[in-house]
Amino acid sequence: MLTILLILLPLALSLIILIFKEEKAIRQFALAGSLIEFGVGVAAFIQYKTSCHCNLLFTTDWLATLGVSLKFGMDGISLLLVMLTTFLLPIIILASFNHAYSRPSAFYSLILLMEMALIGVFTSFDGLIFYIFWELALIPAYFICAVWGGDDRIRITFKFFIYTFVGSLFMLVALIYLYFRTPLPHSFDFQGLYAVRLNPGEQTWIFLAFFLAFVVKIPIFPFHTWQPDTYSGAPATGSMLLAGIMLKMGLYGMIRWMIPICNDAVQEWGGVAMILAITGIVYASLIAIRQNDMKRLIAYSSIAHVGLIAAGLLSLTTYAMQGAVIQMVSHGINIVGLFIIIDLIEQRTKTRNISNLGGIARTAPRLAIFFMLFLLASIALPLTNSFVGEFLLLLGLFEYSAIFAAVAGLTIIFSAVYMLWMYQRTMLGKANEFTENIHDLTWTEMAALVPLVVMVFWIGMFPGLFLNVALPDVMQILNYTK
Amino acid sequence: MFTEYVFHFLSIMALFSAVMVLASKKPIHSVLFLTMTFFAIAGHYVLLNAQFLAVVHVIVYAGAIMVLFLFTVMLLNLNKDERSLKPMWVKIIAGIAGGMLMLILVGVFREYDVQSAQDPMTTQIGLVKNLGKILYHDYLLPFEMSSVLFLTAMVGAVLLGKKEQI
């Protein structure tokens, strides 16, 4: 029941919010609504942990003749991602308060709609429903970026939309193909789709179709070129939603659909895919070193990070899978933190260019401290959340191939290089005309950042809670590959 | 044997008037020939013992639709000669296309082997009583919907025909 509530609540909120006229009321309503949603998420988490482990299943027939049912539920992996979504949404909304977005009711309505779609993606246990939510999530993202974005937003957003959309069509084809391979009566239920036995040739094609859909969304080299443009073109809130949560859709799809369904093909072609992912890590990290736009730099760093997650997933080892799950959460938290920081800098100085900045640590020390904390988290310093994830990912990769792990491990060097470079050029040194008179963080801004920092260290120091939630399901997914 | 003669007569009449619809220069002649075709087809319906359809056909086509055509032709004074027909090569291509289509249709239908379970002359399904039962029972919703369709069409036609700009 909680699962369906999690989906319906944001939908209802996103409709109700349209009746408000006053900007302040809209914001408060959006924030309150997302907090309630987070409360529901916590309740689901507690219920899952304490009582049932029953996947919080909700099933009802929809298109019965087609074998499509509204089947929603949460296993540990979904639960973590749902928690991430509900946790980040209030923060993202809070962080957007500084912006005077035009047509606020539409804006916040879209954000809440997006939350609904994302939760739908993470909780649907039915192939077709999954696909529907997958595409549904794209629509608010498109409008948020295209209406409230920066320069050249239409072209960029269009590219983003078409690119990811084309990718997901392949997934639809794969799902339909699988559907017709299920025993009569056909069904889109994930158990049914898992049970389909495909011959190697079919598996390869299905794998390719899924891979293409997910790889564009994740994104993995060389399908990533929409991402830096989109991040830099999107409004701050949009970047946070995209990078923090939407990227996880692709990774989640890999775990939920690609690996269990085409397990043989994953084993056969995983190596090639991992080479792509690992090439992407090095490639994106190298490019990030010379970026001048902070958002672009973060975008490239994100490509490197998710590349590592994807490589870990494809290695099909328990550690890497666990690491991937935890790292998905961590990456969401860290990148949202970084984007908030960048947004705050941009609001204060009206520029995002590293070359224009400097000396902020002097004028706004709290901002600098928070920046440093998120930076440390994103370069995977031990005791921060990313370390747990990257440690497990690299360990898993190492079990798969020592060479892969060594090359992928270069990310810990490169990330230090570009992150510290960015920090140095923006925060340290002498203040200039852009940064001389900026003010430090306000309480509202702190309120958005502190929970993130708490999570950074909570996951970093006591990851047990999060690891245990996902462990049984990770093992189960891996069982399909044996 | 009698029915066969009737069939042939009606068929030839329908085909002839159909050709004449196209052959006439004036639209008004076309309309009249078309009416003839419709009557021939109504005869066919009777032949198939589909009396209800026959009646409806005459009322709808010959009565309503043809009147509409006539009104249009006359009110707008469209009854002029076609100033220039399409060029010859278009006609030839159209003839080839139409001929090919016919050939293929016939070819397709040749494969079809109907197991005639019922003598078409004696079947009772075409009677008003039987059709009415089915129409008001199994097809009640579509039937009612069709009235909505008519309403829509009516509104649409009126709106389109209005002189003032909408």
Add this chain to the structure above:
Amino acid sequence: MSNLATIPIEYYLVFCSVLFCIGVFGVLIKRNALVILMSIELMINSINLLLAAFSAYTNDPAGQIFVFFIMVVAAAEVAIGLAIVVLIYRTTHSIDIDVLNKLKW
């Protein structure tokens, strides 16, 4: 009536095909929008007849019901179609389809 008197269904097939093709031919060669509409009516009628024939031969009333519905739709279509023709004529003073080619690329 005896079975000998029964008209084979193939007769209807051929007849309707020919009638349909005449309609098609008319659509192709005519430039007058009104006559084209008439040709379309011809095609619809040939199909109606075929449906009714199959319905009678297989003793399935659904075919005749569909004919009925097709007539409904055809009546609506003609009403709208002619209204459009009238409108076009009023604005362009022509119903020659070769002239009405503004809606392109």
Add this chain to the structure above:
Amino acid sequence: MKLILILIPLLPLLGFLFLGLGFKSIPKKVTSIVGPGTILASFILSIITFIHLTQQAGTQSSLFPHSDVYTLFSWISIGSLDISFSFLIDPLSVLMLLVVTGVGFLIHVYSVGYMKDDPGYNRFFAYMNLFVFFMLLLVMGANYPIMFIGWEGVGLCSYLLIGFWFKNHEYNNAANKAFIMNRIGDLGFLLGMFLLFTTFQSLNYQDIFSQAKGMTSGNGTLVAITLLLFIGAVGKSAQIPLYTWLPDAMAGPTPVSALIHAATMVTAGVYMIARSNILYVLSPATMEIIGITAITTALFAASIAIFQNDIKKILAYSTISQLGYMFAALSIGAFTGAMFHLTTHAFFKALLFLAAGSVIHAIGGGQDIRNMGGLRKKLPKTYWTFLIATLAIAGIPPFSGFFSKDEILSKAFEFNHVTWFALAVGAFMTAFYMFRLFYLTFFRAFRGTEEEKHHLHESPAVMTTPLIVLSVLAAIGGVLNIPVLFGGENWLSGFLAPVFADAMAVKVQPAALSHATEWLLMATTLAGCLVTIFWAWRRYVKQENGLLPDEAKRSLLVQLISKKYYIDELYDFVFVKPSLWCSRYLHQVVELRFIDRIVNGVGQVVIWTGNTVRYVQTGNVGFYMFIMILGIILILFFNILI
């Protein structure tokens, strides 16, 4: 006991949180108490731990004698991977605890005076406390991941403290360099850990070492593991080729250099190898590589130190060189010797840095020894403490450095005469450059500006007291491990013996040297050192014109050395520039001109197709219908065919 152990690292952490979160609102007085206070408390607790351990000695019957593991909580636990947050208390870690907290405390006290006028006073102590916390984790951890937490954590603190004066981008560059070079090493460490885990299915010291004991010497996996871990040590302990960050790291405040870049953090690599002694003993190939690297580093850094003019840079190169000694000791299996030298080095090098800091403080910021001189009179306490430290590092008896260095040298002689010779030469060089520094700083007339001269003053008591305490330690530190030769009982060796017992059992022990040989060796090195000291005296105190040699007259070799062998430039040319170029190339050419162009190309093809095909829409209804009919014909036609 567990509570005490938790408190040891926790107190500095709390100190950090208090100072860090309190930010600028905490008055300086409170900071001056809290900052050093937490470390003092940790030091006292460490002493308690030490006493506890010595009392327990002999009563233990566990697999790992003289040690206790205290588990706090499970950190990462998946399947067979079970990393718990646990502390290992054995002689080795207790020794390190004492060094870290003891020296750390003194340096904190010193900083109270040194950083007095700095606007970032609280920040400084917050970072220092954090550093101590991580350093304590590093030495106390009972498994490699916990050590790695400390390992990376101290790297972070080092970064923060080197770039402490963040307005200057040169300092920031130095900080970045330090962090990144450390990260290169850390990657090696990380991979080493993975290999350890895949080999032993555990990352706990006890599990690994007890399993490793049974493995054969020269096992390929072990060699790989030890090499990877050694890469980590190379990064952290500034050995060739990852040493260039350490001289640059002198950009930080001097207490930082003393604590992090001399006494504690940079010795982490030594500690790590000493901790993993059994693995290393079983990998002779690695040991050889370590030996070669270490001796090269020792000589190389010493040679650079001779021609440096920045007081802190000289000490930095000296640190690199001394670390080379420690690694050399490790490579020949003299783990106790390495730890002994680590301890004494912590004393005298911290002292040297602090004294140098006092000098810099007195002059008012200048660090160039060419502009110093004659400070003996003005700064008597600094002078005397500096002298003791210099004597200690030069290996003059009875100061601590003599004993530790002598132990390494005699072990080296047992091992291999060439090694001994190289290390002895290194010792001579050390004596030379240290006395060069000493003479130039304290003797003859002051060469700085008048303003600086006017500024000269002895440092306040809060700074000199730690100097004096450290000088006492540097002087008598040798008592820890007085060799049998002098009637001592090798206390430290005995204390640490349980830790290295397995390694010693495995290692083939060369025949012990006779006392006569030992005397001879000692005499040789001592004589050599004295000669070089005398030479330095002749050159820098007596000889009038030899003081500041003309740059142009220098020979090519000397120029090469004085430019630090152009290693920085080489790295810049070989690594930095290409990677920047690569970054640019990938972005400008591969990304924008190739990949993105393909992606956009697909879109353009679609647009072009649409543009072309739309002309089919002629607007001629007849044509449309014709096409439609044609389509129907085709469909039906194919339907028949198929």
